[in-house]
Amino acid sequence: MTIPYSAAQTSSWAAVAMIAAIVLTSTAGEVLTAGAMKSVGDLDKIRAKWGLKGAIRAVLTCPLFFAGVTFLALSFFSLLFALNHLNLSLVAPASASLTLVTNAVAAKVFLKENVDRRRWTSAVLVCIGVYFLAH
Amino acid sequence: MAYHKLLPRQYMVLALVSLCAPLGDSCLSRGMTSLPAISLAHPATLIAAVFTPWIAVGIALLIGFFASYLTALSWADLTFVLPATALGNVVVALIARFWLNEPISLERWAGIVLITVGVGFVARGPSLTERPVLHASAPAETGEPALGREQAR
Numbered sequence: 001m002t003i004p005y006s007a008a009q010t011s012s013w014a015a016v017a018m019i020a021a022i023v024l025t026s027t028a029g030e031v032l033t034a035g036a037m038k039s040v041g042d043l044d045k046i047r048a049k050w051g052l053k054g055a056i057r058a059v060l061t062c063p064l065f066f067a068g069v070t071f072l073a074l075s076f077f078s079l080l081f082a083l084n085h086l087n088l089s090l091v092a093p094a095s096a097s098l099t100l101v102t103n104a105v106a107a108k109v110f111l112k113e114n115v116d117r118r119r120w121t122s123a124v125l126v127c128i129g130v131y132f133l134a135h
Numbered sequence: 136m137a138y139h140k141l142l143p144r145q146y147m148v149l150a151l152v153s154l155c156a157p158l159g160d161s162c163l164s165r166g167m168t169s170l171p172a173i174s175l176a177h178p179a180t181l182i183a184a185v186f187t188p189w190i191a192v193g194i195a196l197l198i199g200f201f202a203s204y205l206t207a208l209s210w211a212d213l214t215f216v217l218p219a220t221a222l223g224n225v226v227v228a229l230i231a232r233f234w235l236n237e238p239i240s241l242e243r244w245a246g247i248v249l250i251t252v253g254v255g256f257v258a259r260g261p262s263l264t265e266r267p268v269l270h271a272s273a274p275a276e277t278g279e280p281a282l283g284r285e286q287a288r
Contacts, residue, residue, distance in 0.1 A: 030213060030217075031213065033205070033208065034208045034212075034213040034216075037205055037208035037209040038208070038209070040209060041209060042209050042210045043205065043206045043209040043210075044144070044145075044206065044209070044210065059205060077181060079163070080163070080167055080173075080181055080184065081173065081175075081181065083163070083164055083167040083168065084167055084168075084170065084172060084173045085172070088164045088168070092160070092164075096224075100217055100218065100221075103213060103214070103217055104214050104217075107212065107213045107214045108214075111212075111213060112264070113212045113213060113214050113264045114212075114261075114264040114265070115214050116260070118256055118257065118259070118260045119214045119215070119218070119257055119260065121253070121256055122218045122253045122254070122256040122257035123214065123217075123218055123253070123257075124253075125249050125250070125252055125253030125256065126217075126218045126221045126249070126250050126253035126254065128246075128249050129221070129224075129245075129246045129247070129248070129249030129250035129251075129252075129253060130221060130224055130246065130250060131246070132242050132243060132245050132246030132249065133224050133225070133228055133243050133246030133247060133250065134224070134246075
């Protein structure tokens with residue numbers, strides 16, 4: 001069995017930077033993608049009327065979607081990079097739970113979503129839960 | 136205008152998002168930890184990693200996740216979809232416990248309870264922010280993308 005890269009060789013600052021990179025790129029990607037999908041409209045209805053090709057075309061002709069995908073791709077490679085240097089038990093809970101909170105803030109600010117008390121409570125509960133579960 | 140209650144089909148899409156994401160991530164993790172260290176000086180090795188079996192399966196699952204995730208985002212808020220689909224983590228933990236007979240610590244059971252309560256919270260609320268009037272910015276009334284916007288009313 002190949003021994004994975006030793007997490008002990010990575011400084012705590014580098015770990016923070018890697019996790020921050022995942023969280024920031026992921027949040028930007030999620031918010032841009034969500035904005036794109038809202039501007040496209042209900043994909044189920046588009047597919048019902050125009051078929052799968054029509055739905056794919058509707059998504060692919062939205063410039064905001066590509067901006068979102070670019071950031072999600074950056075987030076994906078940041079995750080791959082971090083997994084190669086840090087333990088999954090650190091990367092997964094930290095990035096997953098932090099992303100939930102940053103997404104709630106970004107969705108409220110940029111997408112003007114109604115993040116009421118119910119959604120904040122839910123985001124925080126899930127955030128702590130994901131941390132416990134993945135830790 | 137807004138969908139306060141989801142249809143069974145839409146719950147199916149959320150379930151697909153929930154399951155494909157954690158399973159795909161698990162495959163990626165398994166693939167990446169078995170590879171030698173990758174440094175920023177040689178970014179091409181990251182591209183090569185994509186073609187190893189575990190990473191490839193992980194990516195296939197994540198493509199399925201992404202398609203259903205985009206569909207969910209087209210009729211629900213981001214702040215609804217993200218917590219609602221976190222239930223997938225619970226499903227994976229329960230599969231590990233009851234199928235793979237892996238032990239689950241008290242801390243993880245606490246996580247399962249918190250996520251379940253959190254999902255219950257958000258699922259009882261509206262799935263989409265109600266907008267008083269759809270912005271009259273519909274310049275792209277040509278072509279199919281505008282169709283969705285029109286039909287979302």
